[in-house]
Amino acid sequence: MSGGRLRLSVNGRPTELADVPPEERLLDTVRWRLGLKGTKEGCRTGECGACTVLRDGHAVLSCLLLARDADGAAITTIEGVRSDPVGERVRAAFESAGALQCGYCTPGFVMALTGLLREAGRSTPLDELLEDLGGNLCRCTGYSTIVRAARAAREGLP
Amino acid sequence: MAPFELVAPATPDEAIAELGALGASDAVPLAGGTDLLFDLDDGRLAPRRVVSLRRLPWQTLDWNGPILTVGSTLPLRRLETDPEVRTRLPGLYTAVRAVGSVALRHQATLGGNLGRSAPASDLVPMLLALDAEIDLVGPQGARTVPVDQFVIGSRRTALRPAELIRSVRFPEPRPSAYLWQRVRPFRDISQMAVAVAYSPARARWRVAVAGFPPRPLLVPEVEDALGPVLPPARSDLDRGAHVLSTRAPIVGDKRASEAYRRQIVRPLLERAVRRASGEKAGS
Known part of the structure; x- marks a missing residue:
C-alpha cells in the first residue's frame, strides 16, 4: 500500500488508484475519484444506509470503511448492480413497485436488499428479511412500497 | 482527522511489532473500524500509525x-449466520x-x-453471562483472560501495550437470552440490557446487566x-428480579435515570x- 496505491475491482473493472490518503473513506473514493455518484452520502455515521455498496458480494457501509483497507476487494455500486442477476431483480422490483419518492435512499436500499438476497435467497423468512432491511432509512417514509418491492424480489427467486 | 500511516501486516507477529514500535497512543489496531473511525474523526485518538488487522488469519469460527x-476479526454477520450459534x-x-x-x-x-x-456494548453482557x-x-506471548477481568471500565480493558485479541472462546452451549430497552428498538443504544444464560455444567444461572456506565457487569446475588x-x-x-432491581449497582446517565432503569430491569430479567x-416471552 506504499504511495497510497489502491487496487480494487469496481463493478467488474480492475481499478488502480494512486495517492489515496489513509483517512479517505471508500464513499469518497467511489463518488469523487471514480465519479460514481449513485452511491449517496447520508449521515456519514453508519446510521442511514444510503452509502451501502457490496464488498466481495456483501453489503457494507462505505462511509465507515477506509478505502485503503478495502485494498484488493471487489466493489459493486448501484451503477453495476444490473450485472448481478439478483441485483437486477431487486432493481426491477423497485421500479415495478414505484418504491421511491425523492430517490436519495434508493441506491442504498437496492444494494442492501441485493446483499441480503444473495446471502440467503428465499431461506430467510420475510419478517426477518424486512428486519434486516432496517439499517436503511427513507426520510420520505415511503416504506410500504419498499416493503412491497422487497417481497416481490424475494418471491421471484428460485 | 490528523494524518496517520495505515499498515496491514499479514502475520500476528508483524502486527504486534508494528504496534510495539510506537507507544500505545501513537499506534492503534483497526478491526472493522465502525467505532474506531469516530474517535479518529473527532481527534479523541490521534495515532501516527493505524494497524489494520484485516489480513491476519483470524476470521475463523470453530466448533470443537x-x-x-x-x-x-471475524465479521459479526458470519457469527450470526452460523446455524449452530443460533441453536x-x-x-x-x-x-x-x-x-x-x-x-x-x-x-x-x-x-x-x-x-x-464501550459501556453500552450489547456483546459484553452476553459474553459475561x-x-x-x-x-x-x-x-510477551499468549495468555487467556476471562471476560469479566478483561473489560475493566468504560473504554478500558486489560490489554497490555501492543497486545491483540486473537479469539474468544465459549466453553459450552447454554440456554440463553438477551433483552434490551431502547428509545428505538433497532439501531439504537440500549438504555438497559439484560443477558441471562443457564450453565448445565455448573447448574447455575448467569446474569449480566448493561447499558449504564462504567461497564457491563455480572450480578452474582441475582444468580x-x-x-x-x-x-x-x-x-x-x-426474588431474583427484586434483588436485581434493588441491589444491582445501577446508575443514571443522559440516556435514562436510575429510577427508570431499576423499574425496567425487572420485566427484562423475567x-x-x-x-x-x-x-415465549410474556408481556
Whole structure:
C-alpha cells in the first residue's frame, strides 16, 4: 500500500488508484475519484444506509470503511448492480413497485436488499428479511412500497 | 482527522511489532473500524500509525465439541449466520443481531467490540453471562483472560501495550437470552440490557446487566436467588428480579435515570429468563 496505491475491482473493472490518503473513506473514493455518484452520502455515521455498496458480494457501509483497507476487494455500486442477476431483480422490483419518492435512499436500499438476497435467497423468512432491511432509512417514509418491492424480489427467486 | 500511516501486516507477529514500535497512543489496531473511525474523526485518538488487522488469519469460527472459538476479526454477520450459534447459543445470536445493521455487522467484529469496550456494548453482557474467555497475544506471548477481568471500565480493558485479541472462546452451549430497552428498538443504544444464560455444567444461572456506565457487569446475588434449576421456580424468579432491581449497582446517565432503569430491569430479567427457559416471552 506504499504511495497510497489502491487496487480494487469496481463493478467488474480492475481499478488502480494512486495517492489515496489513509483517512479517505471508500464513499469518497467511489463518488469523487471514480465519479460514481449513485452511491449517496447520508449521515456519514453508519446510521442511514444510503452509502451501502457490496464488498466481495456483501453489503457494507462505505462511509465507515477506509478505502485503503478495502485494498484488493471487489466493489459493486448501484451503477453495476444490473450485472448481478439478483441485483437486477431487486432493481426491477423497485421500479415495478414505484418504491421511491425523492430517490436519495434508493441506491442504498437496492444494494442492501441485493446483499441480503444473495446471502440467503428465499431461506430467510420475510419478517426477518424486512428486519434486516432496517439499517436503511427513507426520510420520505415511503416504506410500504419498499416493503412491497422487497417481497416481490424475494418471491421471484428460485 | 490528523494524518496517520495505515499498515496491514499479514502475520500476528508483524502486527504486534508494528504496534510495539510506537507507544500505545501513537499506534492503534483497526478491526472493522465502525467505532474506531469516530474517535479518529473527532481527534479523541490521534495515532501516527493505524494497524489494520484485516489480513491476519483470524476470521475463523470453530466448533470443537461443546466449545466455540471465534476469531477476533471475524465479521459479526458470519457469527450470526452460523446455524449452530443460533441453536446452541441463542442469546449470543440475539445480542449480535442487536449490534447496528446487517451492513455494519459485515464490517464490525467481536474483537473490535471487546477491544473498544464501550459501556453500552450489547456483546459484553452476553459474553459475561456465557463465561467467555479472551485469548490474547502480545510481545510477551499468549495468555487467556476471562471476560469479566478483561473489560475493566468504560473504554478500558486489560490489554497490555501492543497486545491483540486473537479469539474468544465459549466453553459450552447454554440456554440463553438477551433483552434490551431502547428509545428505538433497532439501531439504537440500549438504555438497559439484560443477558441471562443457564450453565448445565455448573447448574447455575448467569446474569449480566448493561447499558449504564462504567461497564457491563455480572450480578452474582441475582444468580444465587434464581437457584440451580432451569426453569427457575416462580418464587425464585420473583426474588431474583427484586434483588436485581434493588441491589444491582445501577446508575443514571443522559440516556435514562436510575429510577427508570431499576423499574425496567425487572420485566427484562423475567422475560429473558423465560425466553432462555424455552417459553415465549410474556408481556
